[in-house]
Amino acid sequence: MADYVHEIRKLVGHRPIIMNTAAGILLNDHNEVLLNERVDTGNWSLPGGYLEFGETYAQACVREYKEDSGIDVEILDRIDIFDRGEVHYPNGDITQTISRLFLVKQVGGHELDHVTDETLSVRYFAFDKLPPLLNQQTADMLSAAEKFIQKN
Numbered sequence: 001m002a003d004y005v006h007e008i009r010k011l012v013g014h015r016p017i018i019m020n021t022a023a024g025i026l027l028n029d030h031n032e033v034l035l036n037e038r039v040d041t042g043n044w045s046l047p048g049g050y051l052e053f054g055e056t057y058a059q060a061c062v063r064e065y066k067e068d069s070g071i072d073v074e075i076l077d078r079i080d081i082f083d084r085g086e087v088h089y090p091n092g093d094i095t096q097t098i099s100r101l102f103l104v105k106q107v108g109g110h111e112l113d114h115v116t117d118e119t120l121s122v123r124y125f126a127f128d129k130l131p132p133l134l135n136q137q138t139a140d141m142l143s144a145a146e147k148f149i150q151k152n
Contacts, residue, residue, distance in 0.1 A: 004053045014092040021097045022061035023048025024073055024104035025145040032124035033142065034111075036068045038134065039118055040090055045134040046141060047071075047122070048099070057100035065104065069122045072108035079103055079148045085137025101141050103148065 008017060023046040026034045035044040047068035051060040058075050065073045079101040087095045111122050125131060127146045133139050 005050050009093065014094065016086075016094040016096065018096045018098065020051045020057070020060075021048055021099040022051060022057040022064060022102065023099055023141065024061050024065050024075075024102045025079065025142075025149075026065075026069075026071065026073060026104050026106060027149070028124045030124070030126070031149070032126050033145065034069060034071075034122060034124050035131065036118075036122045037120040037131075039115070039120055041134060042120075043132045043134050044125075044130070045138050046101075049118075058102065061100070061102050061104065066109060067116075068119050070109050070112035071106050073104035074107045075102050076105050077103040077148075077152075079141075080144050082137050082141055082144075085135050085140070087135055097137060099137060099141065101145065103145070 005019070025046065034047065036047050037044055047065045048061055049064035049068065051057065061075065062073055065071060082099045082101065085097050087097060112119055127142065130142065
């Protein structure tokens with residue numbers, strides 16, 4: 001079922017809903033993490049997004065990473081699941097997200113060099129010099145990823 005989120009929103013309007021998401025941590029040679037600047041809110045998040053109906057977390061991560069960043073990725077490892085976090089979108093939608101975070105590696109593609117309907121730009125950031133983030137869950141995911149990377 002393509003565009004599951006829009007189908008659900010047609011039924012429930014702006015009512016708060018719970019949605020599943022997947023995101024990836026991609027590092028460059030300086031251990032900086034790739035983030036995408038969002039069109040809808042103007043702040044930054046990890047490339048990723050909502051699962052479509054019938055899709056796994058890993059499949060959604062790979063698909064959404066390409067859509068948000070232009071980069072083809074492969075899953076290296078699972079970092080954690082995050083179930084605390086609301087997003088209040090400018091259009092009035094409210095969503096509690098349950099997010100699966102993966103460590104990924106680039107296997108193709110290239111960073112977006114143009115604006116899309118979801119991404120203004122992509123850029124690598126040091127974990128201690130992050131830009132304004134989408135929400136607390138994004139901050140929590142980045143913190144967990146940094147700890148995961150230091151252990152491994």
